Amino acid sequence: MNEQNLEAIMGLIIHGGDAKSSAMEALQAAKEGDFATADEKIKQAETALNEAHHSQTGLLTQEAQGNHMEVTLLTVHSQDHLMTSIAFTDLAKEIIDVYKKIG
Incomplete structure (x- = not known):
């Protein structure tokens, strides 16, 4: 795995974690x-999710240009981390709205 891809993958993990x-x-x-x-x-x-999406977009752009990357457990973990963070943030927004209505 090249350094640019590793940085993008770590960006997904870091920014996804920050978002959550x-x-x-x-x-x-x-x-x-x-x-x-x-x-x-x-x-x-x-x-933070926007930053993670920028990292993901870089990886997708490379793939679309024919620069296929090796998919490792770290790659899968980064995508899983991002998806979980997106879902958690969306759910948090909904729960906060409920708190606002109750309060």
């Missing part, structure tokens, strides 16, 4: 009724 952490912090803030912090943390999660 921010979304979890957003949920905790909403649970405590601090919706301003919750909204800010969700924005941070979305920014």
Whole structure:
């Protein structure tokens, strides 16, 4: 695996993890009724997901150009990490909306 691909894969893992952490912090803030912090943390999660998508787009672009890469467990893990973070952030937004309506 070349260094550029490894950096992109690590970007998926790092930014996906950052997104999930921010979304979890957003949920905790909403649970405590601090919706301003919750909204800010969700924005941070979305920014991290955007960064992860940039890493993913680089890998997809290379693949589309015929530069096939070896798929390793690390590659699969990075994609799984990103997908989980996206789903968690989406769910966090919905739960925060419920907290807002209850509060």
